[in-house]
Amino acid sequence: MSKDTDSFETLDPQDWEQSKALMHQMVEDAFDYVKNIRERKIWQEMPDDVLKTFESQIPQQPSDAESVYQDLQKNVLPYPMGNVHPRFWAWYMGNGTISGVMGDFWASIINPNLGGGNHAGHKVEEQVVNWIKDIVEFPKSSSGLLVSGGSMANYAALAVARNVKAGYDIRTEGLRENNLVFYASTEVHSCNTKAVELLGLGTKGLKKIAINKDYTINIDALKKQITEDKANGLQPICVIATSGTVNTGAIDDLNAIADICEKENLWFHVDGAIGAIAMLSDTLKPQLKGIERADSVALDLHKWLHMPFEAGCVIIKDNESHKKTFSLIPEYLEKNTRGLASGENWFSEYGLQLSRRFRALKIWMSLKEHGSQRFGRMITRNVEQAYYLGDLVKNHKDLELLAPIGMDIACFRYNPRGKTLEELNAINKEIKLQLEEQAIALPGYTTLDGAYCIRCAISSHRVTNEDFDVLVENVLRLGNELG
Numbered sequence: 001m002s003k004d005t006d007s008f009e010t011l012d013p014q015d016w017e018q019s020k021a022l023m024h025q026m027v028e029d030a031f032d033y034v035k036n037i038r039e040r041k042i043w044q045e046m047p048d049d050v051l052k053t054f055e056s057q058i059p060q061q062p063s064d065a066e067s068v069y070q071d072l073q074k075n076v077l078p079y080p081m082g083n084v085h086p087r088f089w090a091w092y093m094g095n096g097t098i099s100g101v102m103g104d105f106w107a108s109i110i111n112p113n114l115g116g117g118n119h120a121g122h123k124v125e126e127q128v129v130n131w132i133k134d135i136v137e138f139p140k141s142s143s144g145l146l147v148s149g150g151s152m153a154n155y156a157a158l159a160v161a162r163n164v165k166a167g168y169d170i171r172t173e174g175l176r177e178n179n180l181v182f183y184a185s186t187e188v189h190s191c192n193t194k195a196v197e198l199l200g201l202g203t204k205g206l207k208k209i210a211i212n213k214d215y216t217i218n219i220d221a222l223k224k225q226i227t228e229d230k231a232n233g234l235q236p237i238c239v240i241a242t243s244g245t246v247n248t249g250a251i252d253d254l255n256a257i258a259d260i261c262e263k264e265n266l267w268f269h270v271d272g273a274i275g276a277i278a279m280l281s282d283t284l285k286p287q288l289k290g291i292e293r294a295d296s297v298a299l300d301l302h303k304w305l306h307m308p309f310e311a312g313c314v315i316i317k318d319n320e321s322h323k324k325t326f327s328l329i330p331e332y333l334e335k336n337t338r339g340l341a342s343g344e345n346w347f348s349e350y351g352l353q354l355s356r357r358f359r360a361l362k363i364w365m366s367l368k369e370h371g372s373q374r375f376g377r378m379i380t381r382n383v384e385q386a387y388y389l390g391d392l393v394k395n396h397k398d399l400e401l402l403a404p405i406g407m408d409i410a411c412f413r414y415n416p417r418g419k420t421l422e423e424l425n426a427i428n429k430e431i432k433l434q435l436e437e438q439a440i441a442l443p444g445y446t447t448l449d450g451a452y453c454i455r456c457a458i459s460s461h462r463v464t465n466e467d468f469d470v471l472v473e474n475v476l477r478l479g480n481e482l483g
């Protein structure tokens, strides 16, 4: 047993000074980790001896915190996902901020439950949500909730949309008949499909509409589908617009969709997981015109706002409908008029989660430290970098841009003329993997019209133009070697 079995056992440090010294060391190491990020590999495969360590059984006895930290240093820290590195452009990720780290640290220290209650944590989240309403130009009377990310934000918004537009008390009755229909383009993010399935409508409850050449939803096709569905006895309820598609960064015509929704009495939802926060960028804001007309917006703060994971947000214009979808107050959650259990609008009444972490604090601290304009400038710079990369691609005869640059996403491939589609796909797939394995850069990939492409989602506040020079140089080198 531990050295002081006669003392009162808790989970606090047995030696506060020693524990504090270890934490100080971690702070030293963590700052070096971020500061020297370029000196380490973006990503590397975990060797077998490291993998083996993750098979050990649950520790039943205490060990000292120093050795736990050594374990972390040896087996976890060298094998990151890589998204903190400036040359990581896969999927769509943010980098984190030091102020975000500080916020997460204090959130864990004070460790409040943001389900509800009259305490400062609630006020911080309320304020952060109010700031986000301002960013997307929604009225103060709207409601909002911080959630884990875009998936949960879209889910919450689509649930409200279904309940409001069904035309009967679907929450009590369940589905009367399965004829409700959501609409989105074929480029819609898969989390919306999952949401519609979970809302009881099945995959068929989300109709995917054809896109234009620039990967935005085809408005005429959308109108036609709605008319046809109504004639066939279906009940259209909602259009999901995407501002910043995950493949190419395309922004649907928000005003055109708003007009259709007004005319047809449909809920207008914007999946702005990538792009809604780009309202902070002077360059992109004009392209997002119409977002303020939406009934709901889902956005991610762990993408282009660089908050440490997880941080997403849903904003709903009609507070009452939002609350009606999720509020359920059993006797053990009834509110008092005074004390901790008082206060209006508990966040647990606006979503599925009862216990909720204090994710607002990192956002609050980061926005206070950096100010919204600096975040906007970081977004704008990424857009310029996407065009910089696009120019490098356009200016080389063996490279080909495969889609218009949307926001900060560029899709291209190595293409020395005279190869078949299959050959090109195989070469580009191999280029992408070797870039990754040689720890040169970590771009993403997607397939557009059957063509495999190297996809760079440039959401890094650390990346410089030279990083794209290095990328292009190496794509050409590898292409030459493979071609």
Ligand SMILES: *Cc1c(COP(=O)(O)O)cnc(C)c1O
Binding pocket: 092, 148, 149, 150, 151, 152, 154, 189, 191, 242, 244, 245, 246, 271, 272, 273, 274, 300, 312
């Ligand atoms: C990333 C993304 C999502 C999902 O968000 P998560 O934060 O990963 O849950 C939804 N929609 C779009 C357009 C996205 O890019």
